[in-house]
Amino acid sequence: IMEGSLPLMIVVIVALCGAVPLPTPSQEEISKEYLSQYFSDVGVSAPNSIWRSSLDSFDDTLRKMQEFFGLEVTGQLDSNTIEVMAQPRCGYTDVTRYSHFAGNPKWRKPLITYRITQYTPDLNQRDVDAAIAKALKVYSDVIPLDFKQVYSGTADMMMKFKGRDHEDFAPFDGQGGVLAHAFSPGEGLGGDAHFDEDETWTLTSSGTNLFLVAAHELGHALGLGHSKVKTALMFPTYQYVTTEDYELSEDDRQGVQALYGARETSAQPTTKPDPNPKPTKMPSPKRQPNPEPDPEPTSEPPPDRCSRYLIFDAATSINGSLHFFKDGHFWKRGSSWDGISVEKIESVWPGIKKVDAAYEYKKTNTVIFFEGDHYWGINGNTVLPGYPKPISDFDLPSSVTKVDAAVYVPFTSRTLIFVRGKYWSYNEMLGRMDSGYPKTISIELSGIGYNVDSAFQNRGYLYFSSGFRQTEYHYERKRVIRTMLNNGWMDCN
Incomplete structure (x- = not known):
């Protein structure tokens, strides 16, 4: 998951075995990293920030985390808090109810193209295509956006499966760690989604369910942040649910419709395009008397500041x-x-x-x-x-x-x-x-x-x-x- 030029990652923290012991220095350091990544006040633009002791109070930030997850607000690193921290989750910062990225970025056209450039060998190509299409359909069912898969060129959403370094400056870390990340709507990398090939991708409850991860990531690619509602697709922790006849929760639906509006389910095209349209006769242009040639440009135009390949001098x-x-x-x-x-x-x-x-x-x-x-x-x-x-x-x-x-x-x-x-x-x-x-x-x-x-x-x-x-x-x-x-x-x- 990624906000703007930033990677937001689904992180699986190693589960603690047996009874949860009292905090040790190593647990405290892990907890500080967790709170810094998900609950510090640095904002959505820096989800992978380090612990900033000079800016954030550990106890105060811990209380925010406990309140978010409905735990007893003690400000202490107790066993229940450590247990919640150990759950698999997404790396984006946590918020209340549905949320959007800063500035509410969104797609401003009705048809969004997507392309899968590299597939996983864990599933056949047809199953991957179907899982991604299904993940996008849960959104197109409720908002007036349509999605079209293309097989060449640059699409609005570029997707791929690749392990370790995959050319976006946010390398994956092998099996069991970061599962995937994506970028919020925008130019260049905006809307792109990357899946860690070192995971075992499945369509079932075993391994990593591609549909559920993709649906969550593509929510971010459409502009959604996280939700406090535990039944929401955009809730921070990854959890398997049945994918048959899957629909967005009410909270997810409200969040994405706040950006794009609701789809009018009864609306249908009133006409179909004529398969053999007749050419339209254009009026003959009026003859102009010896037009002057266009003047030479007086100065070189500035570079394209929105190019994804922009390099500063x-x-x-x-x-x-x-x-x-x-x-x-x-x-x-x-x-x-x-x-x-x-x-x-x-x-x-x-x-x-x-x-x-x-x-x-x-x-x-x-x-x-x-x-x-x-x-x-x-x-x-x-x-x-x-x-x-x-x-x-x-x-x-x-x-x-x-x-x-x-x-x-x-x-x-x-x-x-x-x-x-x-x-x-x-x-x-x-x-x-x-x-x-x-x-x-x-x-x-x-x-x-x-x-x-x-x-x-x-x-x-x-x-x-x-x-x-x-x-x-x-x-x-x-x-x-x-x-x-x-x-x-x-x-x-």
């Missing part, structure tokens, strides 16, 4: 707004998240045609733009006097003729500078590089990739882009929080 915050640079243009996203504007770089900062890397140093109200073998100092919309200057000012070796990415880390007062698989740490206070650098990105910053194309800091987290994928990173803990697509910042839903 650079990214940084400037005076509270995020700026994303690409091919001589930049998109500006204000701190109020109220829209995206686009402009040419040179129209705002004359003399600067391209930005390879950028970072903001708030202590001096300066933004640094790297362009080739030199850099610029910026204050707001003003290029500071005395620039450009050579990048050798940063103690970079002479072999470095271009910087790939840079980001200032406030709590260390260091700027990380990335070049071809390695990075340096620049001490802003002393104006020199730290000793022991460069270091290898893939080793020291495990999980963000082998190269960094752009980097920026936002709300306490670092964001590293490698190609069109991006990693949200907790630098103090050296830990990946989640992965997404670059266009997740572009308000494309």
